[in-house]
Amino acid sequence: MRIFVRYLTIVALSVGFLGITSVTNAATVNSSMSRVKSFSAVGSDKVVTLKWLKMTSTSRFKISGYQITASKGSWKSIKKVSASATTFRFTGLTNNTNYRFLISAMSGRFLSPAIAITSAPKASSKDNAIEFGQPADMFLNDEDQTLFGNALSEVLVFTSLTPVQCSVTGDKVKPLALGDCVIRASSPAGAGFKAAVPVDRLLSIGNPVTPVTRTLLWADEFNGASGTAPDSSKWTADVTDGCGPPYNNCGWGNSERQYYLASKNTHDGSTQGNLTISATRQTGDTNYSCYFGRCEWLSGKITTYDKVGFTYGYLESRMKLSPGNGSWPAFWMLGNNIATVPWPGCGELDIMEFKGTFPQVTYGTVHYRNSGGGHSYKGSTRNTGVDLSKDYHRYGMMWKPEEISFYFNDILVYTIEKSESGLTRWPFGPNAQGVDPSFYAIFNLAMGGHFGGAIDSSLNASSLNIDWVRYYKVDGFGKVNPR
Numbered sequence: 212m213r214i215f216v217r218y219l220t221i222v223a224l225s226v227g228f229l230g231i232t233s234v235t236n237a238a239t240v241n242s243s244m245s246r247v248k249s250f251s252a253v254g255s256d257k258v259v260t261l262k263w264l265k266m267t268s269t270s271r272f273k274i275s276g277y278q279i280t281a282s283k284g285s286w287k288s289i290k291k292v293s294a295s296a297t298t299f300r301f302t303g304l305t306n307n308t309n310y311r312f313l314i315s316a317m318s319g320r321f322l323s324p325a326i327a328i329t330s331a332p333k334a335s336s337k338d339n340a341i342e343f344g345q346p347a348d349m350f351l352n353d354e355d356q357t358l359f360g361n362a363l364s365e366v367l368v369f370t371s372l373t374p375v376q377c378s379v380t381g382d383k384v385k386p387l388a389l390g391d392c393v394i395r396a397s398s399p400a401g402a403g404f405k406a407a408v409p410v411d412r413l414l415s416i417g418n419p420v421t422p423v424t425r426t427l428l429w430a431d432e433f434n435g436a437s438g439t440a441p442d443s444s445k446w447t448a449d450v451t452d453g454c455g456p457p458y459n460n461c462g463w464g465n466s467e468r469q470y471y472l473a474s475k476n477t478h479d480g481s482t483q484g485n486l487t488i489s490a491t492r493q494t495g496d497t498n499y500s501c502y503f504g505r506c507e508w509l510s511g512k513i514t515t516y517d518k519v520g521f522t523y524g525y526l527e528s529r530m531k532l533s534p535g536n537g538s539w540p541a542f543w544m545l546g547n548n549i550a551t552v553p554w555p556g557c558g559e560l561d562i563m564e565f566k567g568t569f570p571q572v573t574y575g576t577v578h579y580r581n582s583g584g585g586h587s588y589k590g591s592t593r594n595t596g597v598d599l600s601k602d603y604h605r606y607g608m609m610w611k612p613e614e615i616s617f618y619f620n621d622i623l624v625y626t627i628e629k630s631e632s633g634l635t636r637w638p639f640g641p642n643a644q645g646v647d648p649s650f651y652a653i654f655n656l657a658m659g660g661h662f663g664g665a666i667d668s669s670l671n672a673s674s675l676n677i678d679w680v681r682y683y684k685v686d687g688f689g690k691v692n693p694r
Contacts, residue, residue: 244272244323247314252330259330260300272318280313304332339363339407343396348415348622355383362398370395386416412596415622425683429691432679437480448473449512452501461502467660468507470499475511488656488675512655517694520547520649524689527607529678534600537666538567539657540675544650556580558638563606568664570598575617575624579638591625611688612640649692
């Protein structure tokens with residue numbers, strides 16, 4: 212019995228010592244220690260990342276590490292990291308659920324008072340994007356038009372950025388005053404999507420067009436059989452890279468990268484009837500040389516030079532422009548006296564120029580020789596709000612002796628009056644002897660050059676599609692000059 216009692220006493224003492232040792236080795240919160248600073252949490256997909264400012268040891272407390280606790284309900288996870296750590300990630304968490312996180316600095320068997328923060332992991336938002344189709348330009352007092360578009364998040368909001376010109380209610384736009392109306396389509400963050408980059412569209416609000424009397428004087432509907440060349444009684448194909456006679460103008464004066472071939476101008480034989488000017492990257496099947504070496508592109512250009520000339524009036528064409536960075540289609544005119552009055556003295560009228568890098572923009576420009584004998588030009592652009600390579604649109608020019616206006620779908624792009632040129636006589640009106648000028652029309656598809664810019668390395672083909680070209684006499688102005 213004494214032996215048994217002695218045994219129990221020894222066991223009890225042993226258990227007591229073990230308990231004292233366990234308590235002694237457990238970390239103890241010491242309120243004299245400084246708390247961890249700048250504790251923050253960022254949630255992502257099933258993860259919360261914790262960050263803090265590294266603690267500095269003192270003579271009394273040498274920082275040996277950090278203790279971090281994550282908890283949610285009855286679940287708890289305790290982690291210890293080194294003294295050099297300033298971040299820790301808890302993974303495998305449940306998205307959209309709040310977790311409580313505690314952090315304390317450790318110094319031997321002491322812990323600093325904890326700092327708590329709450330954060331929830333969440334799935335990464337998906338990228339959002341907007342498609343927004345611009346409605347037609349409007350006239351004052353038109354009925355409201357419907358705006359159309361969509362977003363990946365299926366949430367699309369339309370807003371007027373020019374409330375003086377137009378108002379937007381839901382998906383309807385109302386014209387209020389003359390001028391440019393700018394409408395923004397936006398899609399806010401939500402439903403697992405990020406906020407989309409807003410898309411702005413411009414439509415012009417103008418007065419109803421006053422009817423004008425137009426008399427058709429000349430036209431080409433391009434209704435030829437598939438694969439045939441344009442009518443030779445109306446058109447001549449310019450060829451080569453411009454270096455040789457009669458052009459003597461390497462790169463066509465703009466460091467262009469194409470070589471023109473007559474075979475690149477063909478009718479498509481469709482019911483609508485189109486002329487296609489196609490540009491293709493030169494392959495091993497041909498070996499045309501350009502001013503810079505082996506030509507990069509083969510394309511087409513047609514003109515009415517020595518076939519027919521035009522004086523004043525309204526010239527218009529319906530076209531679908533060429534896609535791709537570096538493409539440079541143009542519908543333009545030069546003075547028929549170019550052989551004796553070199554450019555820019557002969558004058559140049561750019562009814563439409565286009566850069567594939569800015570597919571919504573059309574340019575209208577005039578070029579002439581200024582009073583000092585140098586080159587001057589004036590013009591402007593119009594952001595149409597639609598990709599001009601996706602569909603057909605009309606590009607026109609009203610030419611009067613002292614005023615020239617460029618149009619896109621009957622909407623004004625730019626107007627210049629002779630007085631703005633600073634010239635007593637300009638090449639677009641009668642000369643000192645009272646003789647009116649005659650200009651010839653040009654369609655071409657250039658690639659690259661000073662205006663076209665860098666060509667997309669992945670682009671191998673592009674095309675300019677011309678439905679028709681028509682020339683009218685308007686308000687007494689307009690005359691065809693057969694050659």
